Amino acid sequence: MLDKHGIAKRIAKEVKNGMYVNLGIGIPTLVANYIPEGIEVVLQSENGLLGMGPFPTEAEVDADMINAGKQTITTLPGSSIFSSADSFGMIRGEHVDLTILGAMEVSENGDIANWKIPGKMVKGMGGAMDLVASAKNIIVAMQHTSKDGQSKLLKSCTLPLTGLKCVKKIVTDLAVLEVTDKGFKLLERAPGVSVEDIQKATEGTLIIEGEIPEIQL
Amino acid sequence: MINKVVKDAAEACKGIEDGMTLMLGGFGLCGIPENSIQELLRLGVKNLTCISNNAGVDDFGIGLLLQQKQVKKMISSYVGENAEFERQLLTGELEVDLIPQGTLAERIRAGGAGIPAFYTPAGYGTEVGEGKEAKEFNGKMYLLEEWLKADFAIVKAWKGDTAGNLIYKGTARNFNPMMATAGKITIAEVEELVPAGELDPNMIHTPGIFVQRIFQGKAYEKRIEQRTVRTV
Numbered sequence: 001m002l003d004k005h006g007i008a009k010r011i012a013k014e015v016k017n018g019m020y021v022n023l024g025i026g027i028p029t030l031v032a033n034y035i036p037e038g039i040e041v042v043l044q045s046e047n048g049l050l051g052m053g054p055f056p057t058e059a060e061v062d063a064d065m066i067n068a069g070k071q072t073i074t075t076l077p078g079s080s081i082f083s084s085a086d087s088f089g090m091i092r093g094e095h096v097d098l099t100i101l102g103a104m105e106v107s108e109n110g111d112i113a114n115w116k117i118p119g120k121m122v123k124g125m126g127g128a129m130d131l132v133a134s135a136k137n138i139i140v141a142m143q144h145t146s147k148d149g150q151s152k153l154l155k156s157c158t159l160p161l162t163g164l165k166c167v168k169k170i171v172t173d174l175a176v177l178e179v180t181d182k183g184f185k186l187l188e189r190a191p192g193v194s195v196e197d198i199q200k201a202t203e204g205t206l207i208i209e210g211e212i213p214e215i216q217l
Numbered sequence: 218m219i220n221k222v223v224k225d226a227a228e229a230c231k232g233i234e235d236g237m238t239l240m241l242g243g244f245g246l247c248g249i250p251e252n253s254i255q256e257l258l259r260l261g262v263k264n265l266t267c268i269s270n271n272a273g274v275d276d277f278g279i280g281l282l283l284q285q286k287q288v289k290k291m292i293s294s295y296v297g298e299n300a301e302f303e304r305q306l307l308t309g310e311l312e313v314d315l316i317p318q319g320t321l322a323e324r325i326r327a328g329g330a331g332i333p334a335f336y337t338p339a340g341y342g343t344e345v346g347e348g349k350e351a352k353e354f355n356g357k358m359y360l361l362e363e364w365l366k367a368d369f370a371i372v373k374a375w376k377g378d379t380a381g382n383l384i385y386k387g388t389a390r391n392f393n394p395m396m397a398t399a400g401k402i403t404i405a406e407v408e409e410l411v412p413a414g415e416l417d418p419n420m421i422h423t424p425g426i427f428v429q430r431i432f433q434g435k436a437y438e439k440r441i442e443q444r445t446v447r448t449v
Contacts, residue, residue, distance in 0.1 A: 064387035088319025123297030130319030
């Protein structure tokens with residue numbers, strides 16, 4: 001099984017040189033820590049920053065410099081700052097190459113639900129609906145099952161949707177999967193996890209072809 | 218040059234009445250018009266509709282207006298940091314219209330730019346799209362979304378001049394530039410107010426035509442929600 005850092009490390013391998021990447025809150029944020037040497041990417045923060053740098057030192061903290069998770073951050077050489085309208089213009093206009101975000105549920109046709117649980121406090125979708133509606137490539141970081149063992153990779157989502165048919169790839173604590181026309185195609189399995197374990201934890205259609213290699217971190 | 222300067226927040230907020238629709242700039246607590254929010258608290262105007270990306274925290278920003286029950290309706294994209302907000306929402310005291318963040322930004326931009334409606338893909342196939350016109354372009358579905366305007370738009374900038382030109386700093390820019398264009402009356406509070414001519418025209422983010430009243434704010438707290446530092 002992978003812990004959240006393992007999931008982030010595996011996703012970091014999907015990041016290619018020269019990409020503009022938007023990272024969601026939670027595990028996706030950790031991906032920035034594991035981008036391989038020699039790969040240069042520009043991180044977009046949807047509150048209006050391209051070229052997000054590391055967290056500031058105590059002396060560098062500036063209340064006017066935050067990321068979309070409201071954490072204090074820094075710029076890098078080559079960074080740019082813009083309005084929320086320009087930021088979502090970049091997103092909607094498909095100028096951002098890769099979006100990595102978390103999910104509560106994903107369906108076998110690539111629908112995603114990650115913003116609302118009926119009956120619980122609704123906090124809002126923030127930028128998630130804009131991101132999933134327009135991203136060229138979406139990778140989801142999530143746990144394969146809920147705490148009580150229910151699959152989160154489903155035939156169809158039960159929670160209110162964030163977007164339709166948009167997820168391309170999923171990295172969970174158990175596996176790496178690709179969303180295809182026929183369902184979730186199993187690409188890799190986490191160390192110590194069998195194909196049977198993954199099958200048991202997946203409610204949606206799981207496509208298993210040939211030997212499934214173990215995830216290499 | 219037309220002089221847009223008013224003395225303080227009290228003079229700037231003159232004319233704000235019960236039941237009005239206000240836009241308030243900021244993302245989280247970053248780039249919010251602190252002085253004007255204090256004045257709204259002092260005025261005690263009620264039944265406000267507030268258009269703002271977030272709703273502040275319990276004891277700062279728009280959260281303060283919520284504590285005093287001055288807000289009837291919030292139009293926002295994310296409101297998760299506020300327990301009083303949650304309480305009022307669950308008891309039905311407060312109405313909330315949640316809008317995808319990019320759609321919110323564009324609806325405000327459209328309001329200022331004279332575009333009554335536009336198509337966007339965000340929210341198609343979700344409950345956001347319920348009751349909205351949908352149309353296909355190049356094989357993809359889009360929702361028709363309408364402009365947003367306000368009786369007063371209240372924005373915060375870093376520097377401004379007497380002609381109402383504004384420059385923002387860092388990510389405190391966020392929703393402020395679009396909101397500045399979408400108010401019948403736009404109030405700008407700035408950290409530093411200078412005479413017209415001192416700001417480089419090439420560096421202006423919001424041209425003064427959009428701003429009716431400008432003043433130099435004081436005692437900015439600039440509270441940080443998630444102070445995150447590295448040790449090396």
